[in-house]
Amino acid sequence: MEIQETSQTHGVYRRYVELxxxxxxxxxxxxxxxxxxxxxxxxxxxxxxxxxxxxxxxTLLIGDHxxxxxxxxxxxxxxxxxxxxYRDVHRGDIIVFRYPLNIKEDYVKRAIxxxxxxxxxxxxxxxxxxxxxxxxxxxxxTTYVDSYRDNFPSQPNSPLPASAxxxxxxxxxxxxxxxxxxxxxAMGDNRDNSSDSRYWGFVPRDNIVGTPLxxxxxxxxxxxxxxxxxxxxxxxxxxxAHFFTKTRWSREFQLIHGxxxx
Numbered sequence: 001m002e003i004q005e006t007s008q009t010h011g012v013y014r015r016y017v018e019l020x021x022x023x024x025x026x027x028x029x030x031x032x033x034x035x036x037x038x039x040x041x042x043x044x045x046x047x048x049x050x051x052x053x054x055x056x057x058x059t060l061l062i063g064d065h066x067x068x069x070x071x072x073x074x075x076x077x078x079x080x081x082x083x084x085x086y087r088d089v090h091r092g093d094i095i096v097f098r099y100p101l102n103i104k105e106d107y108v109k110r111a112i113x114x115x116x117x118x119x120x121x122x123x124x125x126x127x128x129x130x131x132x133x134x135x136x137x138x139x140x141x142t143t144y145v146d147s148y149r150d151n152f153p154s155q156p157n158s159p160l161p162a163s164a165x166x167x168x169x170x171x172x173x174x175x176x177x178x179x180x181x182x183x184x185x186a187m188g189d190n191r192d193n194s195s196d197s198r199y200w201g202f203v204p205r206d207n208i209v210g211t212p213l214x215x216x217x218x219x220x221x222x223x224x225x226x227x228x229x230x231x232x233x234x235x236x237x238x239x240x241a242h243f244f245t246k247t248r249w250s251r252e253f254q255l256i257h258g259x260x261x262x
Contacts, residue, residue: 045071049096049106049212052226055188055195056108059094059137063226064251065217068096070210089114089184089208091128091261097186098207100163101200106209109196110137112261113185118176121152124191127176133261142192152198153177163201171202184208212256218248 051064060066073095074086089095089111099105113119118129123145126133148157153172160168171178179185183202188194197203225235238246 045069046213047210048216049108050226051108052223054193054223055190056094056110057190058139059110059189060108060212060215060256061218061248061251062223063219063221063248064215065219066212066256067214067216068210069213072211073208089205090258091117093211093258094256095184095186095203095211096209097203098209099200100203100207101161103207107186108212109186109188109194109203110258111184112187112197113177113179115179115181115183117179117185118173119152119179119185120176121150124150128261135259135261137189137259138191139189140192141190146192149192149198161200164199167197167201182206211258214256215251215254218251219243220246220248 047068047070049066049068051060051062051066054062072087073089091111091114093111094108095111096106096108099107112126113128120127124140126135126138145151146157148154153168153175156164156168167177171180177185179202182205184205185197186203187196187198219239221235221238225238228235
């Protein structure tokens with residue numbers, strides 16, 4: 001009787017151990033798949049970016065941390081075009097793209113012109129396809145008029161890279177820039193303080209990464225902290241010490257929308 005009880009106990013214990021191992025294996029497998037999907041999603045579908053400059057103020061501020069939809073502008077396939085929300089870039093979309101002069105850098109601007117559009121600026125006013133366009137998102141933080149920046153295209157008042165000179169020499173018709181096939185003309189909302197297509201030319205369509213969806217965190221920080229590839233200890237200390245006071249709570253989970261330009 002005693003031996004039988006011991007044997008049964010060992011059998012129950014062995015079954016318990018095997019069951020525990022199965023549960024652990026299942027738990028590990030589930031979390032492995034979850035982590036793989038999250039990593040896939042954050043690199044293929046959605047990716048986090050931080051805004052390092054003032055060129056998109058006041059739409060996006062320095063220190064805004066945004067999630068970017070990388071799927072929306074993906075090329076359509078024979079089947080995927082009916083299943084997934086692919087579309088092309090629209091005028092007024094906010095786009096994240098690889099900087100044409102250095103594709104290792106990511107820029108964020110607003111798409112102002114798509115292929116075939118005619119663009120010019122007259123005293124800071126955008127003229128798109130022959131008529132003045134209302135741009136409620138634009139801010140002007142200087143009172144003077146710059147001969148090139150604000151009356152574009154015109155004779156540049158400082159040296160420009162070859163891509164910008166090609167735009168001015170080969171894609172201007174009747175005093176207007178004409179956007180060629182496969183390219184986008186982009187400008188920042190902070191129109192007086194933005195390095196954009198006026199200064200380095202068109203954005204290749206293939207360089208476009210996606211469009212920002214939402215601000216998931218906004219923290220007041222200087223540009224030099226956010227552009228440093230190696231996050232400095234000073235910045236980390238600043239975040240820890242001033243998380244509650246420097247976080248812009250009113251911007252948390254704020255959706256980001258484009259503005260249709262016609």
